[in-house]
Amino acid sequence: MTAPPDDCLARNEWICGAYLSSRREILVDAVLQHLQLTGAAVAVALLLAVPLAVAARRWRWAAGPVLGLTTILYTIPSLAMFSLLLPRYGLSAALVIAGLVLYSLTLLVRNILAGLRAVPEETRQAARGMGYGPLRLLLAVELPLALPAAMAGLRIATVSAVSLVTIGAIVGHGGLGNLIYSGMNTYFKAQVLTASVLCVVIAVAADLLLLGAGRLLTPWTRRRA
Amino acid sequence: MNTLSETWSWLTTAAHWSGPDGIGNRLGEHLYLTVVCLLISCLVALPVALVLGHLGKGGALAVNLSNIGRAVPTFAVLVLLLLTPLGTRGQWSTVIALVLFAVPPLLTNAYVGMREVDRDVVRAARGMGMTGRQLLLGVELPLALPLILTGVRIAAVQLVATATIAALAGGGGLGRIITAGFNLASTPQVVAGAVLVAAFALLVEGLFEAGRRLAPRRGRAAAP
Numbered sequence: 001m002t003a004p005p006d007d008c009l010a011r012n013e014w015i016c017g018a019y020l021s022s023r024r025e026i027l028v029d030a031v032l033q034h035l036q037l038t039g040a041a042v043a044v045a046l047l048l049a050v051p052l053a054v055a056a057r058r059w060r061w062a063a064g065p066v067l068g069l070t071t072i073l074y075t076i077p078s079l080a081m082f083s084l085l086l087p088r089y090g091l092s093a094a095l096v097i098a099g100l101v102l103y104s105l106t107l108l109v110r111n112i113l114a115g116l117r118a119v120p121e122e123t124r125q126a127a128r129g130m131g132y133g134p135l136r137l138l139l140a141v142e143l144p145l146a147l148p149a150a151m152a153g154l155r156i157a158t159v160s161a162v163s164l165v166t167i168g169a170i171v172g173h174g175g176l177g178n179l180i181y182s183g184m185n186t187y188f189k190a191q192v193l194t195a196s197v198l199c200v201v202i203a204v205a206a207d208l209l210l211l212g213a214g215r216l217l218t219p220w221t222r223r224r225a
Numbered sequence: 226m227n228t229l230s231e232t233w234s235w236l237t238t239a240a241h242w243s244g245p246d247g248i249g250n251r252l253g254e255h256l257y258l259t260v261v262c263l264l265i266s267c268l269v270a271l272p273v274a275l276v277l278g279h280l281g282k283g284g285a286l287a288v289n290l291s292n293i294g295r296a297v298p299t300f301a302v303l304v305l306l307l308l309t310p311l312g313t314r315g316q317w318s319t320v321i322a323l324v325l326f327a328v329p330p331l332l333t334n335a336y337v338g339m340r341e342v343d344r345d346v347v348r349a350a351r352g353m354g355m356t357g358r359q360l361l362l363g364v365e366l367p368l369a370l371p372l373i374l375t376g377v378r379i380a381a382v383q384l385v386a387t388a389t390i391a392a393l394a395g396g397g398g399l400g401r402i403i404t405a406g407f408n409l410a411s412t413p414q415v416v417a418g419a420v421l422v423a424a425f426a427l428l429v430e431g432l433f434e435a436g437r438r439l440a441p442r443r444g445r446a447a448a449p
Contacts (some may be wrong), residue, residue, distance in 0.1 A: 076423040076429045077386035079393065083403050083419035087228040087412055156295065163298040169408060170393060177300060184304040184394060192308060196301035203296035 016190035023191070026179070031171060034175025037093060037168065038161045038206070042101030045157065048101070049108035054138065056109070057116040063157065066109060074106035078167045086171075096168035103164060104157035111153025115146030148221055151214035155207050162203040176202075231413035232420065241417075246405065248421065254397035255425065256318075259384045265381055269324065270331035271373070278339025278369070279361045287336035294329035299387050302326075303394040319388075319396040323356040327380040328388050334376025338369030371437075378433040385426045399425060 008016035020027070052070075056063040076084070081099045089095035119142050127141045166177030174181065176195040183191035215222065235241060242248045249383035277283040302325060342365050350364045366373075392400025402418030 072427065075382055075426050077400075077426055079386075079389045079400055079403055080419035080422035080426075083406075083415045084423065086415055086419075159292075159296050160405040163296060166298040166300045167393070168391060169300070170404070177298070180298075180301055180304050183395075184307060187308060189308050192301070192304050196298065196305055197300050199301055200296055207296070 012187065012189050014189045014193050016194075019190040019194060027194065027198070030176045030179050030195065031202070033173070033178075034162070034165055034199070034202060037096055037100065037165045037173065037175055038158065038202075041097045041161050042104055042154070042158050043099065045101045045104035045108055047104055049112055050143075052105075053112035053116060054111050056113050057142075063113070067113070070106040070109050073102045075165055078103070078164050079170065081166065082167060082170060091156045091173075093168075093173040095171055096165065096173045099168075100161045100164055107157040107160070108150070108153050111147055111156075112150045115149030116142055118149065119145045144218075148214065148217050151210065151217070155210045155214075158206050158210060159203045162199060162206060166199060228412060228416060229234075230370070232416045235411075235413040235417045236420070246401070248399075248402065251397065251399050251401055252421070252425070255385070255388050255399045258319065258323065258388045258391070258396075258398055259381065259429075262320055262327060262384050262388075263377070263381055265320070266324050266327035266331055266384075267377065270328045271335055274332045274335030275339060275361065275366065275369075278336045278363060279357065281340065284336065284340065286333050290329040291333040294326060299326055299390050300393060303391060303396075307394050316396065319391045319394070321383055323387050327384050330379040331376045334379070335369065335373045338372030338376075339365055340370065342368045374433070374437065378430070378437075380424055381429050381433065385422075385429055389422050427446060 007018050009018050009022075052066055056066045068134060073081075078099065081102060082095060085095050085098050089098055123145070124137065127137050132141065165175045166180060168174035169177035169181035173176065176199050179195035181191050182188070183195065236248075240247075244250065274287060278286060299322070303319070303322045306312060306322050309318070311321065312316045346364060347360065348369070350360050355363065387399035388398045389403070390394070392398050392404050399418060399422045403415055403422065406412070406414030406416075406418055
């Protein structure tokens with residue numbers, strides 16, 4: 001007769017080294033899925049947000065509907081958003097990504113538009129006087145000057161997306177959220193705490209990474225020594 | 226659109242509106258949770274923010290709290306609280322999680338609102354011999370009110386959203402209709418629940434917006 005193992009897994013402790021070593025592959029897979037979902041959603045949102053913001057800047061009539069629609073989307077709670085998209089996408093990773101794109105869109109469009117609007121009129125006129133066409137003005141003057149505000153929006157959108165991916169557990173594509181969900185159903189404390197902490201770590205790491213990238217991309221915002 | 230008509234027929238079936246799992250009861254639970262937690266969060270956050278803003282201290286904490294709140298997944302906090310001894314005491318874990326997520330926007334907006342009151346106005350009020358208490362209640366609070374109410378609005382919408390996620394962790398509210406729909410593999414019920422939640426959230430947002438537009442424009446009239 002063998003005695004039941006008396007380790008932290010058997011005692012169901014919150015912090016458990018044995019959990020980390022025995023479930024390493026599950027954790028790595030969950031983190032990778034989490035990163036993929038977040039990355040794909042933010043990338044798609046960025047691709048959609050830039051043209052939307054530019055359109056809202058160029059044509060005054062477009063600004064109201066674009067901002068209004070994205071604000072309404074942002075108000076819809078995440079669980080409801082994923083559920084509303086269910087008939088269209090089914091129980092798939094695309095469902096989670098589509099929901100996250102809709103959330104990130106609001107934050108990105110707002111910030112990029114604010115950045116574009118903050119470009120001084122004198123700068124625009126100077127560029128036009130130097131013979132810049134509309135496209136060159138946008139690409140070489142307006143978008144670079146809007147970059148700091150856009151990066152701020154990108155940081156908020158990314159951090160929010162990392163945290164919202166967990167709700168994707170309802171359709172089985174939640175990255176670390178899957179571990180939290182199954183850990184809740186089995187009262188597995190170590191799994192819930194580990195997955196939660198990893199979520200926060202990913203969010204903070206992504207935020208710092210984007211902060212650094214923003215500094216590299218906009219060297220003119222740093223104060224000269 | 227097959228799903229649409231099925232969702233509509235689910236919503237218009239009388240049996241789905243009554244009983245403990247019915248829409249009526251879930252809507253009541255959702256409203257109750259939102260209102261109670263909004264009141265608790267306001268009682269916790271606003272006095273602290275007003276005093277800190279008045280004294281001009283603790284700014285870094287008040288402003289960064291919102292950013293930290295964003296990085297922590299709501300769902301994770303709900304489940305973590307559920308697994309503590311609190312989880313066995315009915316709704317307490319849900320209420321605490323909801324309050325935790327409503328406090329940061331309230332605190333940040335109220336603090337920023339208090340600090341953005343024109344310093345010249347504050348100095349003038351001091352010069353007129355106002356005490357700290359008179360200054361706080363008679364000058365700073367009314368001028369900071371628009372931003373404080375923005376915080377209350379964000380917190381209210383956040384509460385509606387979080388109360389939905391609470392259903393994922395076994396709490397009550399409209400989210401239960403969605404989770405029950407997933408368990409029954411009934412897409413019409415899932416979509417119907419989502420429509421109800423979205424409508425509820427938009428209604429709360431709309432009510433605050435309407436209140437803001439109807440409010441007297443004292444602050445704007447005073448601006449140069």
